[in-house]
Amino acid sequence: MSARTPITAGNAGKGGKMGDEALLTVTNLCKTYGPQLGCEGVGFAMHPGEVLGIVGESGSGKSTLLGCLSGQLRATSGTVVYQAACGAVDMNRSPEQLVRRVSRTEMGIVHQNPRDGLRMHVSAGGNIGERLMANGERHYGGIRRKAMAWLERVEIGADRVDDIPAHFSGGMQQRLQIARNLITNPRLIFMDEPTSGLDVSVQARVLDIMRHLVTQLSLSMVIVTHDLAVARLLAHRLLVMRAGRVVEEGLTDQILDDPQHPYTQLLVSSVLAH
Numbered sequence: 001m002s003a004r005t006p007i008t009a010g011n012a013g014k015g016g017k018m019g020d021e022a023l024l025t026v027t028n029l030c031k032t033y034g035p036q037l038g039c040e041g042v043g044f045a046m047h048p049g050e051v052l053g054i055v056g057e058s059g060s061g062k063s064t065l066l067g068c069l070s071g072q073l074r075a076t077s078g079t080v081v082y083q084a085a086c087g088a089v090d091m092n093r094s095p096e097q098l099v100r101r102v103s104r105t106e107m108g109i110v111h112q113n114p115r116d117g118l119r120m121h122v123s124a125g126g127n128i129g130e131r132l133m134a135n136g137e138r139h140y141g142g143i144r145r146k147a148m149a150w151l152e153r154v155e156i157g158a159d160r161v162d163d164i165p166a167h168f169s170g171g172m173q174q175r176l177q178i179a180r181n182l183i184t185n186p187r188l189i190f191m192d193e194p195t196s197g198l199d200v201s202v203q204a205r206v207l208d209i210m211r212h213l214v215t216q217l218s219l220s221m222v223i224v225t226h227d228l229a230v231a232r233l234l235a236h237r238l239l240v241m242r243a244g245r246v247v248e249e250g251l252t253d254q255i256l257d258d259p260q261h262p263y264t265q266l267l268v269s270s271v272l273a274h
C-alpha cells in the first residue's frame with residue numbers, strides 16, 4: 001500500500017477541526033461472503049471532525065467496508081472500535097443490542113437508494129420525527145416543529161411536512177434522508193454514494209448542503225463514492241480500494257494531484273480524460 005501523511009489534528013485542510021483521540025480504529029479488517037472476498041487487510045484510524053472518502057471501482061469492496069464500519073455487516077475477522085460516549089465499542093464483537101443502540105444514538109447512514117433509508121409512504125415529518133421518538137422524545141408538537149426546521153435546513157419547504165417521500169424528487173429524497181439522519185445530532189455519518197443517482201445540477205445542490213452541514217455541525221463522516229470530484233469536494237483524506245484491499249491512502253489533494261499507486265494513477269487519469 002502507498003501511505004502518505006498521516007492525518008493529525010491540524011493538517012486536515014477543508015476547514016476540518018479534528019480531535020486527538022481516534023473516533024474509529026480499524027485493524028486488519030476482513031469480510032468474506034463464502035468464497036467471495038469483500039475486503040481484507042484494512043486498517044486505519046479516523047478522528048473526530050474528519051471526513052474520510054473511500055474510492056475505487058465497482059466491486060472493489062467500498063460498500064462492504066462501509067457496512068462493517070457502521071455495524072450493518074459483521075466482519076469475518078479484525079476489529080472496528082468506535083469511541084462511543086459510553087466507552088469503546090467493538091462494532092463487530094459487541095452484543096448486537098449494544099451495536100444497535102450505539103448506531104441508533106450516535107451514528108447515521110445515508111443510503112445510495114432513498115428507498116433503503118426512508119419510509120416512502122410515511123410523511124416527511126414522520127420520517128424525520130420517528131428518529132427523535134426512537135431516541136426518547138415524546139412531545140408531538142416539539143417533534144413536528146423540529147422536523148419542520150430540519151426540512152428548511154435541507155432546503156425542502158416546511159409546508160411539505162405532510163407529503164410522502166414517494167412524491168418527492170430524487171434530490172429531495174436524498175436531502176430528506178440527510179435531515180432524518182442529522183436531527184438526532186449523531187457524531188458519525190456514513191454515506192454510500194449519496195448523489196450517484198442524481199442529475200449533475202441536482203447533485204451539486206445536495207453536495208453543497210452536505211458540505212455546509214458537515215462544517216456547521218463539525219461532523220465526522222465516511223463517504224463512499226466512485227466520483228473523485230465528490231471526494232475532492234468533501235473528503236479530507238482518501239482510502240483507495242482495489243479488489244478488496246486499500247492500495248493507497250493519504251490527504252485527498254495529495255492523492256488526487258500526485259497519485260503514487262499505478263491503480264490510483266489510472267483512476268485519476270481516467271477522470272481527467274473525460
Ligand SMILES: Nc1ncnc2c1ncn2[C@@H]1O[C@H](COP(=O)(O)OP(=O)(O)OP(=O)(O)O)[C@@H](O)[C@H]1O
Pocket residue numbers: 033036037038039056057058059060061062063064065226
Ligand atoms: N452479499 C454478497 N454476497 C456475495 N458477494 C458479495 C456480496 N456483497 C458483495 N459481494 C462481493 O464483494 C465484493 C465487493 O463488493 P462491494 O459491493 O463491497 O463493492 P463496491 O466497491 O461497493 O461496488 P459498487 O461500487 O459496485 O457498489 C464484490 O466482489 C462483490 O461481488
